Amino acid sequence: MTISFKRRLKLLGAAALTRLGMPRLARRGQTLLVLCYHRVVPEDQAAAVLSSPYIVVREDSFARQMALLAAECAVVPLEDGLDLLARGQLPRRAVAITFDDxxxxxxxxxxxxxxxxxxxxxxxxTTGVIGTGRLFWQERLTHALRLLQAVDGSRNAPPPLPPDLAGLWQRAHHNGVLDSHRLTRLLKQSTPDAGERLATALLDGLGHPALPPEVHAANAMLDWDDVHAMQRRGVAFGSHTVDHVLLPAATPEVRAAQLEESRRVLRQRLGQEVRALAYPNGDHSLAVRRAAMAAGYTSAATLERGFNDESLDCLRVRRVNVYEGKTAGPRGFSPDLFRFILTAAL
Ligand SMILES: [Zn+2]
Incomplete structure (x- = not known):
């Protein structure tokens, strides 16, 4: 676990970390490190995965990360970890593992x-998508953009779009070239259904409303049978809202509905109270944290990096997002880089 200063500097030089600046080093008091994962993808499905690289870890890397955590850290259930932290009884090198979406x-x-x-x-x-057979709009949009590119060699000629989406599409261009990251960001900041509508309009307009079955399968969400089977196997669950709505920009009514309805559905489906929340995108504000508390959540996770220590606000749990590129050295997964992430909470 200990990494020499020289080694740390060398690691900092790695492309994956340079832009993050100097690490905030581990504090001496009790700390809980919460890891955030999204997707864990087998090698043979990687080519069909449409998700952003910032939410994907390869199966082999994940297996090596878990082996390392089991050998070198004290992995605790998140909510137990928060309790132990509050009581000053957290074990050394305490880590909690979470998954979003x-x-x-x-x-x-x-x-x-x-x-x-x-x-x-x-x-x-994200309770609104579980068990529906639907995909997230980001993956459908990525598929549509790839189709568009294949159709006309550029991404500049979409099928006819409703005025608001056409305006957004134009704003996502720079020097005549579509910036897909900018498009995704604009859609997330727009109305809650904008991304869904654009993905659907593009796919319908291209004559491919459905994704090929193997692509759909490689980007699928859980259904409730999955959730129940996981619950029987000891997995804990929390809410990620109903529709993955960015809560700070939502109206107070939408915000409350997203927080309360997802909690109600989970209570009904799981047969127990759910008190853990993760803010979609990690985005929160004072008003959002108040709404989360009012809806009955006792913990809420962000994507702000760092350790959680005695000063923790439980509605602002820090988490470290882990994705493939973050732990990749020249020869694939690097245990040293992963240890560095654990040591510096980067
Ligand atoms: Zn999410």
């Missing part, structure tokens, strides 16, 4: 690896 591969790929090492995990579910 509710991807199918959390059950099929990640869970068997967690079970092999006896590691607990908490999964935050």
């Amino acid at each position: 509710g991807w199918k591969d959390t059950r099929t790929t990640a869970l068997p690896i967690l079970e092999r090492h006896g590691l607990p995990a908490l999964v935050y579910l």
Whole structure:
């Protein structure tokens, strides 16, 4: 676990970390490090995965990360960890493992690896998409953009779009070239249904409303049978809202409905109270934290990096997002880089 200063400097030089600046080093008091994962993808499905690289870890890397955590850290269930931290009884090198969104591969790929090492995990579910057979709009949009590119060699000629989406499409261009990251950001900041509508309009307009079955399968979400099976196997669950709405920009009514309805659905489906929340995108504000408390949540996770220590506000739990590129050295997964992430909470 200990990394020499020289080694740390060398690691800092790695491309994956340079832009992050100097690390905030581990504090001496009790700390809980919360890791955030999204997708864990088998090698043979990687080519069909449409998700952003910032939410994907390869199965092999994940397996090596879990083996390392089991050997070198004290992995605790998130909510137990928060309790122990509040009581000053947290073990050394305490780590909690969480997953966002509710991807199918959390059950099929990640869970068997967690079970092999006896590691607990908490999964935050976007309740509105679980069990519907639908995909997230970002993956459908990526598929549509690839189709567009294949159709006309550029991404500049979409099928006819409603005025608001056409305006957004134009704003996502720079020097005549579509910036897909900017497009995604604009859609997330727009009305809650904008991304869904654009993906649907593009796919319909291109004559491909449905994704090929193998692509759909490689980007699928959990259904409720999955959730129940995971619950029986000891997985804990929390809310990630109903529709993955960015809460700071939502109206107070939408915000309250997203927080309350997802909690109600989870209570009904799981037969127990759910008190853990992860803010979609990690985005929160004072008003959002108040709404989360009013809806009955006792913990809420952000994507602000760092350790959680005695000064923790439980509605502002820090988490470190882990994705493939962050732990990749010249020869694939680097245990040293992963240890560095654990040491510096980067
Ligand atoms: Zn999410």
